Amino acid sequence: MNLIYTSIGFFALAALLGMYLLTFVLRGKETPKAIVFSHGPMAVVGLVLLIIYIAKGGPNPWESLVLFVLAALGGLYMVSRDLTGRPIPKVLAVGHGLLAVGGFVLLLVFAFGN
Amino acid sequence: METRSFWEATTPQRPVYPTLEGDLQVDVAIIGGGITGITAAHQLARAGKSVAVLEARRVGGGTTGWSTGNLYVPVGPYLHHIAKTRSQEVASTVAQARFTALNFIEQHAQQYSIDCHFARRPWYFFTQEEDMASTIEKEAETLQQAGMAAELVTQVPGLSFDSVKRAVRMNGQARFHPLRYVLGLAKATTQMGGQIYEHTTVLDLKEEDDHCLLTTTQGTVTCNQLIIATHIPIGIHTVQTVAAPYRSYVVAMRLKSGTYPDAYYWHNDKTHHAITTHSTNSMELDMLMIAGNHHKTGQASHQEYQHYFNELEAYARQHFDVASVEFRWSAQHYRSGDGVPYIGLTHKGAKRTYIATGFYADGLTYGTVAGIQLAEMIAGEKSPWLGAFDATRGTNLATAGQFIKENANVAAQYLKDIPAGQASHFSDIEPGEGKTIEVDSEKLAVYRDEHSQLHICSAVCTHMKCIVNWNNAEKTWDCPCHGSRFMIDGSVIEGPAILNLERKAIDPRTGHLVDSGGKTSGEREINNPIT
Ligand SMILES: Cc1cc2nc3c(=O)[nH]c(=O)nc-3n(C[C@H](O)[C@H](O)[C@H](O)COP(=O)(O)OP(=O)(O)OC[C@H]3O[C@@H](n4cnc5c(N)ncnc54)[C@H](O)[C@@H]3O)c2cc1C
Ligand code: FES
Numbered sequence: 001m002n003l004i005y006t007s008i009g010f011f012a013l014a015a016l017l018g019m020y021l022l023t024f025v026l027r028g029k030e031t032p033k034a035i036v037f038s039h040g041p042m043a044v045v046g047l048v049l050l051i052i053y054i055a056k057g058g059p060n061p062w063e064s065l066v067l068f069v070l071a072a073l074g075g076l077y078m079v080s081r082d083l084t085g086r087p088i089p090k091v092l093a094v095g096h097g098l099l100a101v102g103g104f105v106l107l108l109v110f111a112f113g114n
Numbered sequence: 115m116e117t118r119s120f121w122e123a124t125t126p127q128r129p130v131y132p133t134l135e136g137d138l139q140v141d142v143a144i145i146g147g148g149i150t151g152i153t154a155a156h157q158l159a160r161a162g163k164s165v166a167v168l169e170a171r172r173v174g175g176g177t178t179g180w181s182t183g184n185l186y187v188p189v190g191p192y193l194h195h196i197a198k199t200r201s202q203e204v205a206s207t208v209a210q211a212r213f214t215a216l217n218f219i220e221q222h223a224q225q226y227s228i229d230c231h232f233a234r235r236p237w238y239f240f241t242q243e244e245d246m247a248s249t250i251e252k253e254a255e256t257l258q259q260a261g262m263a264a265e266l267v268t269q270v271p272g273l274s275f276d277s278v279k280r281a282v283r284m285n286g287q288a289r290f291h292p293l294r295y296v297l298g299l300a301k302a303t304t305q306m307g308g309q310i311y312e313h314t315t316v317l318d319l320k321e322e323d324d325h326c327l328l329t330t331t332q333g334t335v336t337c338n339q340l341i342i343a344t345h346i347p348i349g350i351h352t353v354q355t356v357a358a359p360y361r362s363y364v365v366a367m368r369l370k371s372g373t374y375p376d377a378y379y380w381h382n383d384k385t386h387h388a389i390t391t392h393s394t395n396s397m398e399l400d401m402l403m404i405a406g407n408h409h410k411t412g413q414a415s416h417q418e419y420q421h422y423f424n425e426l427e428a429y430a431r432q433h434f435d436v437a438s439v440e441f442r443w444s445a446q447h448y449r450s451g452d453g454v455p456y457i458g459l460t461h462k463g464a465k466r467t468y469i470a471t472g473f474y475a476d477g478l479t480y481g482t483v484a485g486i487q488l489a490e491m492i493a494g495e496k497s498p499w500l501g502a503f504d505a506t507r508g509t510n511l512a513t514a515g516q517f518i519k520e521n522a523n524v525a526a527q528y529l530k531d532i533p534a535g536q537a538s539h540f541s542d543i544e545p546g547e548g549k550t551i552e553v554d555s556e557k558l559a560v561y562r563d564e565h566s567q568l569h570i571c572s573a574v575c576t577h578m579k580c581i582v583n584w585n586n587a588e589k590t591w592d593c594p595c596h597g598s599r600f601m602i603d604g605s606v607i608e609g610p611a612i613l614n615l616e617r618k619a620i621d622p623r624t625g626h627l628v629d630s631g632g633k634t635s636g637e638r639e640i641n642n643p644i645t
Contacts, residue, residue, distance in 0.1 A: 027555065029554075029556060030556065030557070030572075030579065032531050032532055032533045033529070033531040033579060034528065035533070037525065037529060038529075082579065084350055084578070085576065085578075
């Protein structure tokens, strides 16, 4: 279970930075790249820990993993748009956040639910 | 002292080429009118192709007109290093290609009677440090294996340096006036039917199945083949992950004695200094130049950039009887992963688009190599040099370290873009000073001129969004990621960025940003002192 708790820790930090980034995207401002390149790697570490946990077998939060993977793909797409000078669609940024929040909630339920 | 290129100042008549108006269709379009683009255009026009050069500013006004005018077979990253990262065969091909290019320049300067002061003379590479001796020996050996007449010597004539530990000499190298040469070659190209357009910035390029399409500030150009001869490919390109940009500095001086050594010297100890001499108006030598002190663009270790010029001047005064400093300038070079330039098709799937980059500070010769090779490739001939220079060769194990180092460095630049809040304000900026500050969550590049007038642009580089840094010697904004550089009004000087920094305005009553609509252009001329 330690892996799951650490993963939750990384996702929580990533979520805080993500919310901060969202305020830039929604105002149509350039995202601060130090935050972009901290948010992504933190979420990736959380995701890798989650995958290791699931790979060990037993009951697992696979629904959470699916949502996080979808969120990660959206995130990669947004970074590529951002760095190549194309605007980030606000709906995509919000959707990415909602997917990640969904995954996070499911992960919390799995870890602390019962 | 303002920065100004000796070559620009000593080119008497500069022909004016028209700006492109309307649309154009040619066999080959070439972006960039430096030595690479003009040599390629010359070769293609001679082969009967219809060719158009599209130059954002003036022909030869890029790095070519801001170099140091030396022609030589050896290379800055050392041939013995290339023999190690690639093979002796590649090192030999590089040497032979450069030898051919040097002869090409001599032959064409004579054929077209270009008054570019071309003269043969020796190249010396020497050190005063025992540690460097083996480097010189290895370089001499690799040159000899490539069939070049390099020989170890004990004397370095023309200089009075004590205790030279090791030196190598190669005769038959040369000097010339690069700007006059390129302008002469451009004239010959137009006489063969080649078209040259100045003040025509390419904003977009696309390779389709059966043609390439360029969008410029004035019109579109449709062509069968396209050469990107912009020193580093414009826009986003994978080669930018290895072709790191470096700035180096040049100081040109007159000597009290009026006696100038007639050779080109590399003095490599812990630091590298290149020593050369040139002539202003006749074949008579009357100018000493010292070049060196490179650092990654936008990442100077000395915030006071004048330091780099001062250090070169101090070096010159230590070794020569300097009468006066006449010119100071700096310019940029791009490296490569394995020490060999990238010349050829732009990527594995490309059929019509060619690039030439990664020349280090050896690109007057390499630009000529590239022009010859690319014209051969486009004419369907088999280029004997392609195996060495192939631009699609990618990274191998020997160069992976370089790849990782460069990209870690770029990542570190992105990580500096932290939200700073209102850390500094317009009032913190002194006249003549530039600073990046943050207003309304936006990073701004702000320069206050001598009349206290503010010039405000977005500090976000239009290439891939790193934050630009102030260069106080040249009064420019330099991007630390891939070397794009911008004037104080935001217009692009060089590097991969195509669009200017977005211009911004502040409401003087509230101190807040005025919405400028987020528009930016590619026009280069605005207040741009660099021709
Ligand atoms: C300090 C210094 C000294 C050097 N000294 C020597 C030397 O002694 N010997 C030597 O061999 N090499 C030397 N070099 C290297 C050499 O100067 C360069 O490698 C060479 O000039 C590159 O030529 P180029 O034609 O490829 O690029 P450039 O001369 O830079 O030409 C590129 C052109 O493309 C144009 N361009 C860019 N973007 C666009 C666009 N979007 N649309 C249209 N046009 C565009 C630019 O305006 C420019 O004119 C030196 C380099 C430095 C930095
Ligand atoms: S040059 Fe690439 S981000 Fe500025």
